[in-house]
Amino acid sequence: MYESCDRRTFLTQTALSLGALPALLQVTAQTAESSRPNFLFLFVDDYRADAIHALGCNAIRTPNIDRLVWQGTAFTNCYNQGGWHGAICMASRAMVMTGRNLWDTHALDASLPEQAAAGKLWPQRMQASGYRTFMSGKWHVNCNPAKVFQRARHERPGMPPDIESQYRRPEEQKPDPFDPADTTQGGYFTGGKHWSEVVADDGVAFLRKEAGDEPFFMYLAFNAPHDPRQTAHAWLDQYTADALPLPPNFLPGYPYKDEIGCSADMRDERLAPFPRTPFAIRTHLREYYAIITHLDAQIGRILDALERSGRAENTYIILAGDNGLSIGSHGFMGKQNMYEHSMKVPLIMSGPGIAADRRCDALVYMQDFVPTLLELAAVAPETPMDFRSLLPLLRGEESSLRPHIYGAYMMLQRMVRGERYKMIYYPTVSRYRLYDLQEDPFELQDLSEVPEHGATLKELQEQLQRLQKEMHDPLSGSVS
Numbered sequence: 001m002y003e004s005c006d007r008r009t010f011l012t013q014t015a016l017s018l019g020a021l022p023a024l025l026q027v028t029a030q031t032a033e034s035s036r037p038n039f040l041f042l043f044v045d046d047y048r049a050d051a052i053h054a055l056g057c058n059a060i061r062t063p064n065i066d067r068l069v070w071q072g073t074a075f076t077n078c079y080n081q082g083g084w085h086g087a088i089c090m091a092s093r094a095m096v097m098t099g100r101n102l103w104d105t106h107a108l109d110a111s112l113p114e115q116a117a118a119g120k121l122w123p124q125r126m127q128a129s130g131y132r133t134f135m136s137g138k139w140h141v142n143c144n145p146a147k148v149f150q151r152a153r154h155e156r157p158g159m160p161p162d163i164e165s166q167y168r169r170p171e172e173q174k175p176d177p178f179d180p181a182d183t184t185q186g187g188y189f190t191g192g193k194h195w196s197e198v199v200a201d202d203g204v205a206f207l208r209k210e211a212g213d214e215p216f217f218m219y220l221a222f223n224a225p226h227d228p229r230q231t232a233h234a235w236l237d238q239y240t241a242d243a244l245p246l247p248p249n250f251l252p253g254y255p256y257k258d259e260i261g262c263s264a265d266m267r268d269e270r271l272a273p274f275p276r277t278p279f280a281i282r283t284h285l286r287e288y289y290a291i292i293t294h295l296d297a298q299i300g301r302i303l304d305a306l307e308r309s310g311r312a313e314n315t316y317i318i319l320a321g322d323n324g325l326s327i328g329s330h331g332f333m334g335k336q337n338m339y340e341h342s343m344k345v346p347l348i349m350s351g352p353g354i355a356a357d358r359r360c361d362a363l364v365y366m367q368d369f370v371p372t373l374l375e376l377a378a379v380a381p382e383t384p385m386d387f388r389s390l391l392p393l394l395r396g397e398e399s400s401l402r403p404h405i406y407g408a409y410m411m412l413q414r415m416v417r418g419e420r421y422k423m424i425y426y427p428t429v430s431r432y433r434l435y436d437l438q439e440d441p442f443e444l445q446d447l448s449e450v451p452e453h454g455a456t457l458k459e460l461q462e463q464l465q466r467l468q469k470e471m472h473d474p475l476s477g478s479v480s
Helices: 007-024 063-071 088-098 102-117 122-128 195-210 278-309 366-377 451-470
Strands: 038-044 073-075 132-138 151-156 216-221 315-321 347-350 358-360 405-409 413-417 421-426 431-436
Touching: 038 278, 038 366, 063 278, 063 315, 063 347, 088 102, 088 366, 102 405, 122 132, 122 216, 122 366, 132 195, 151 195, 195 216, 195 278, 278 315, 315 366, 347 366, 405 451, 413 451, 421 451, 431 451
Parallel strands: 038 216, 038 315, 073 358, 132 151, 132 216
Antiparallel strands: 073 347, 315 347, 405 413, 413 421, 421 431
């Protein structure tokens, strides 16, 4: 079982294979059908990049995700580009399907049903090249997954059925109206079984009964840890709210929340009372960590099934998040902001020849995994993609893919991040924020009005203008 092997034992068992890294990652169209690699894609929702024990979060228990970290390469500066409305996950997942940048994907979004009907999306290209494709879980893309995948099970919406009692709570010295373990409230328990467990059931069943001898691509997408964050007491009882550390950048509120689209009336921001309190945030963190630990156990079930199938050695595993989350950081609860906790996402890759227990700090986008997967599978996309293969980083041929990262939220927020400095721009109020991520990783000290950093601010303004043109940003030219 995955939980029975510690880090040292695992690394001892796998170290001998690393010398073959360059050769194992050289996949060509001439690869024999019997040795074509399999792909297991694990997609998680609203998952902060720092909420993994093996990557430094001592407060959380994630033994199975830790296993993936130890056996593979974790990209520690991985970003999503943002979104064109409050449901950031829709843009993030649409970009996965198109392989195009944020605003080009926005322009293509309405045509996704036609592209799927014509067999032009990349999972369909994989099927056409001989892959057996399977999907279960959250979809939230503007086309029918049954058209995109050979087999689609339990398609889920953007979030479980909402529960009104989860909002504007908890308040100190008042009864908490929300019980995360109450299965009668619906939410994740709608249908009689927790949705994370259903995804794992589907993945295990596919590996046991349906994978066959063909190479396979599995797309397993969990709604967790998106709210409503519900789990049984067995998972909740592993955490004590009072003992959990607050985020270092906790704030009671954010000064520009109304101007940037994160007012007290926004759905995500209504999850906790205003002003934010340590009591409320610790309560939410307990529920967040508990649903993640439950999710982690379901991932472990899938990994165990893969091992039992005898196909693990020839399978690439990719774990990625669609967007991050705040939960009290900078006074936010949601992900509709440009700070690291909301823009960065986990991205871990393991498989034949991928270095074990390695951290890569190059600036990447989560959607870069798509051209990476296609290159490993020797499958050509229907049209060129904006995102870039990670193989030069995985092979050690390059240390960087791009000098800057771009981010956007509606017409209200923009960001650009370089290796060290990051700038956030609020166009409706002509306000900049500048952070030195090397010295200030939690983005606590705004340097935008410090004269000594004027040249850095100007350089990042120019880089944002360049990226806005490249991305076909509708606000291109707005940076003053």
